[in-house]
Amino acid sequence: MQRDKITALAFIGLALFFLIGALQMPKQTEYxxxxxxxxVPVVFSTxxxxxxxxxxxxxxxxxDSTKRVEEKKVIATENKRLLVSVIVCLAYVLxxxxxxxxxxxxxxxxxxxxIFYRKKPIxxxxxxxxxxYGIYYIFDKLFLLPLP
Structure with missing residues (x-):
């Protein structure tokens, strides 16, 4: 629980940094x-x-202690899934x-x-x-942006 509070404070500080920067941007444009x-940064930061x-x-x-043990097993499984998904994302980018x-x-x-939805693999x-194919069609044919 202590980690949640530290993480929350860190992200609040980061969001305040972006909020201050966004508030210093011009308020009027030609549009x-x-x-x-x-x-948009003001909304997201908020x-x-x-x-x-x-x-x-x-x-x-x-x-009770039995729920804590089960919770630790679930967290360990989810951490493994997270690690595998990060590796898959890095491989995709590379x-x-x-x-x-x-x-x-x-x-x-x-x-x-x-990895995350193990039902109905077909x-x-x-x-x-x-x-x-849908993403490829939209970008290639409609937006005229070639994908790699």
Whole structure:
């Protein structure tokens, strides 16, 4: 619980830094008040501050020791999943320019989906291929931006 409070304070400080910077940006542009460059950072910084205040102020419930042991097992499993997903993301970034986008992205999406959602693997593979083709079509044909 102490780590949550330290993390919350760190992110509140970081969000305040960005909030101050965003408030110093111009308030009017040629597009009017709503096109000002600081609007979105102000909103996002405020959201981060509010959510971290909630995390800082929440209280931990007292549980019995059996729930704590089960919770530790779940946390260990989730940490392993997190580590594997970080490795998969790094591999994707490093291989992105070297392999075909459609093949690499389909494998990437399917792998991450199978790590976190272990049901219906055939559906996951088919959906990842369709999503990849959809992304490729949108960027290549509609936005006219070639993907690697």
């Amino acid at each position: 009017g008040r709503y096109g000002a460059p600081g609007n 959201i981060v501050i509010v959510l971290n205040l909630v995390m800082f102020l929440r209280k931990k419930r007292q549980d 291989l992105l320019g070297h392999l075909n986008f459609i093949v690499l992205s389909s494998i990437f999406i399917a792998t991450l989906s199978l 559906l996951i593979v088919v959906a990842s291929i369709l999503v990849t």
